[in-house]
Amino acid sequence: MSFNTSSRQLPNTDTGSGTGPDEDAAAPGEGGAAAGSAPDVTAAEGAAPLRCGEPEETPAEAVPGEGADADGTDSGTAADPAGAEAPDGTDAEAVTSSPEDASDAPDAPGTAAGDAAGGNPVGEDTAGGEVPPGDEPPVPGGGSGWRDRHPVAARALARTTTLAAAAFVLFALLMPSRADEFRPAEFLRIPVEAVFGAALLIVLPRRPRIALSALAGLVLGVLTVLNILDIGFNEYLGRGFNLVLDWPLFRDTQAYLEDTFGHGGALGIAALAVALVIAILVLMTLSVVRLGDLVARNTAIATRTTLVLAMAWVTCATLGVQYTGVPIASEHVALVVQDRAARVRKTLRDEAEFVRISKKDVFANTPPGELLTDLRGKDMIITFIESYGRSAVEDPVVAPGVEATLTAENSKLTRAGFAAKSGWLTSATYGGNSWLGHSTFLSGLWISNQQRYRTVTAGDHLTLISAFKKTGDYDTVGIMPGVQKGWPEQKFYGIDKVYDAFHLGYEGPKFSWSPMPDQYALAAFERLVHGRKHDKPLMSTIILTSSHQPWAPIPRTVPEDQVGDGSVYDAIEKAGKKPGGIITSSRKSKVEYGKAISYSVTSLIDHLVKHGNENTVLVFLGDHQPMARVSGAHASRDVPVSIVAKDPAVLDKIADWGWTDGLRPGHDAPVWKMSSFRDRFLTAYGSTPRP
Numbered sequence: 001m002s003f004n005t006s007s008r009q010l011p012n013t014d015t016g017s018g019t020g021p022d023e024d025a026a027a028p029g030e031g032g033a034a035a036g037s038a039p040d041v042t043a044a045e046g047a048a049p050l051r052c053g054e055p056e057e058t059p060a061e062a063v064p065g066e067g068a069d070a071d072g073t074d075s076g077t078a079a080d081p082a083g084a085e086a087p088d089g090t091d092a093e094a095v096t097s098s099p100e101d102a103s104d105a106p107d108a109p110g111t112a113a114g115d116a117a118g119g120n121p122v123g124e125d126t127a128g129g130e131v132p133p134g135d136e137p138p139v140p141g142g143g144s145g146w147r148d149r150h151p152v153a154a155r156a157l158a159r160t161t162t163l164a165a166a167a168f169v170l171f172a173l174l175m176p177s178r179a180d181e182f183r184p185a186e187f188l189r190i191p192v193e194a195v196f197g198a199a200l201l202i203v204l205p206r207r208p209r210i211a212l213s214a215l216a217g218l219v220l221g222v223l224t225v226l227n228i229l230d231i232g233f234n235e236y237l238g239r240g241f242n243l244v245l246d247w248p249l250f251r252d253t254q255a256y257l258e259d260t261f262g263h264g265g266a267l268g269i270a271a272l273a274v275a276l277v278i279a280i281l282v283l284m285t286l287s288v289v290r291l292g293d294l295v296a297r298n299t300a301i302a303t304r305t306t307l308v309l310a311m312a313w314v315t316c317a318t319l320g321v322q323y324t325g326v327p328i329a330s331e332h333v334a335l336v337v338q339d340r341a342a343r344v345r346k347t348l349r350d351e352a353e354f355v356r357i358s359k360k361d362v363f364a365n366t367p368p369g370e371l372l373t374d375l376r377g378k379d380m381i382i383t384f385i386e387s388y389g390r391s392a393v394e395d396p397v398v399a400p401g402v403e404a405t406l407t408a409e410n411s412k413l414t415r416a417g418f419a420a421k422s423g424w425l426t427s428a429t430y431g432g433n434s435w436l437g438h439s440t441f442l443s444g445l446w447i448s449n450q451q452r453y454r455t456v457t458a459g460d461h462l463t464l465i466s467a468f469k470k471t472g473d474y475d476t477v478g479i480m481p482g483v484q485k486g487w488p489e490q491k492f493y494g495i496d497k498v499y500d501a502f503h504l505g506y507e508g509p510k511f512s513w514s515p516m517p518d519q520y521a522l523a524a525f526e527r528l529v530h531g532r533k534h535d536k537p538l539m540s541t542i543i544l545t546s547s548h549q550p551w552a553p554i555p556r557t558v559p560e561d562q563v564g565d566g567s568v569y570d571a572i573e574k575a576g577k578k579p580g581g582i583i584t585s586s587r588k589s590k591v592e593y594g595k596a597i598s599y600s601v602t603s604l605i606d607h608l609v610k611h612g613n614e615n616t617v618l619v620f621l622g623d624h625q626p627m628a629r630v631s632g633a634h635a636s637r638d639v640p641v642s643i644v645a646k647d648p649a650v651l652d653k654i655a656d657w658g659w660t661d662g663l664r665p666g667h668d669a670p671v672w673k674m675s676s677f678r679d680r681f682l683t684a685y686g687s688t689p690r691p
């Protein structure tokens with residue numbers, strides 16, 4: 001390390017005594033000559049000139065020259081031994097000590113010996129910078145601070161911190177927003193934002209530079225947090241985080257964590273999340289400020305490096321240079337910011353557009369006598385199976401077990417006189433937010449976000465349930481074990497009576513998030529609703545929850561006469577697997593997910609076979625695909641849908657749909673948007689459109 005200070009000329013020591021050149025010419029410090037620099041020397045009259053390449057000799061009695069480091073850097077003026085005076089009687093402080101004397105003193109930071117030992121106690125890279133005389137760092141061992149006592153460790157720590165700051169910032173500039181995109185090539189790119197940022201920091205004065213660095217670090221920290229949210233949302237919901245609409249979902253996330261890991265575990269996870277956000281914001285800000293200071297202290301090097309990187313970026317961008325399919329020239333942050341801004345604009349526009357769309361309904365003015373005429377007198381059941389997606393019947397790990405279940409349950413139906421047809425629907429949601437799938441299926445509108453959900457449920461758009469209610473021939477009920485708080489949507493859907501988690505009489509344990517096993521919910525439906533006498537047929541909506549993630553522990557089927565109040569499930573829940581051992585493993589999650597789907601389908605078909613009759617019509621489907629860890633990063637949003645009935649006329653009405661016979665839809669069976677089902681169903685069963 002070098003400090004480039006101007007060399008100082010010794011005072012004139014000529015006393016007029018006629019001394020020779022060895023006495024009245026001050027010898028320059030040899031360290032400067034060794035470094036190749038030409039010190040400013042004023043030779044006394046009569047001094048012999050030095051030949052090129054001829055070493056200078058300094059007699060012992062000659063006044064020593066100004067001390068210099070062996071690397072050609074000026075370390076300042078070292079004090080002479082006590083009592084030493086210049087030949088003319090001037091104060092000894094005006095004359096530097098000889099190299100021999102200096103070699104006996106401790107190596108000061110900035111000297112050649114000090115540098116060789118790693119003696120910069122501050123650890124800052126000062127190449128290209130200056131240290132004014134008198135501002136030299138304290139001599140190691142002469143101070144009381146840790147940096148003074150351990151200069152090597154201090155310098156190593158400082159350099160490590162700088163490298164860590166650079167790596168942290170580079171990671172944030174190139175960080176993908178999907179977990180499956182994390183690969184080395186993504187981080188071997190040249191971020192244009194770093195090039196522009198460095199150029200700006202080089203030319204700014206100190207105070208504006210620090211302010212800009214802090215602001216840039218804070219902004220980059222916020223973008224990093226949003227990127228992490230994008231990763232989580234893509235993993236669980238198959239989409240990025242929506243800055244406008246998704247904040248309320250954190251309450252549901254907290255509830256899910258409490259159900260999965262307990263109250264203490266949920267609090268711990270929440271605390272870690274908050275600490276992580278604060279740490280990212282603080283460390284990112286400090287990192288950018290530190291790098292800004294480094295650029296300012298090394299302006300020449302920083303300028304050259306920035307120019308080289310700028311030219312490299314332009315060249316790579318122009319030629320389209322790639323590494324393993326990833327462009328070397330990156331503008332990732334700029335594109336991410338543009339994308340987020342576009343999503344916000346789209347969300348705001350979508351709200352107004354959806355209000356207009358939701359007011360249009362081809363069946364809005366259909367008279368009661370012209371609705372569902374071909375299903376009058378039928379006992380209707382619409383059932384949603386949580387997370388029952390296409391992956392359940394097509395994923396290589398999951399499908400074998402689920403297909404075996406569907407085959408066995410289809411045989412049960414056939415023996416009981418039932419038949420089924422199945423197809424595919426593309427859900428408006430993925431991995432979660434089940435209510436979006438429910439509302440899309442029942443309303444015939446594409447409810448893909450929370451704002452649309454709030455808009456539609458605040459209105460009076462016709463749903464499949466309210467269509468049956470509008471006929472005046474049906475009582476409508478809802479079996480909603482997953483509803484654990486007030487549910488004002490009941491009115492929108494047209495449900496007369498809701499049995500939520502607190503009104504089904506369950507006294508057993510929760511199974512992770514699921515408040516009760518599906519077998520119990522169906523048994524309670526039979527006991528409280530279906531098994532009782534009714535003046536009118538029922539239009540029942542049932543939401544089964546046992547297949548909700550994290551798929552541990554999973555209930556198992558017990559004899560129906562042992563279900564009771566649910567206490568029988570205590571031992572089953574305790575013997576089941578723990579969520580923590582499942583949710584972090586993709587393969588384990590797939591295996592347990594398949595078991596959960598098999599349990600839910602078995603519970604439903606067992607109930608139908610035992611309690612259904614000639615007038616029973618069952619429509620059941622999945623609300624969405626499971627999360628990406630199970631379904632895959634690029635899975636479709638398709639879910640199976642089936643209609644089951646004993647009366648052949650019911651299935652004859654949909655013969656032209658092209659659906660597959662049985663409970664398992666064929667791979668090439670028709671795929672419709674989930675929002676199209678309502679109108680197709682109403683039309684197939686005798687409803688007349690009246691816009």
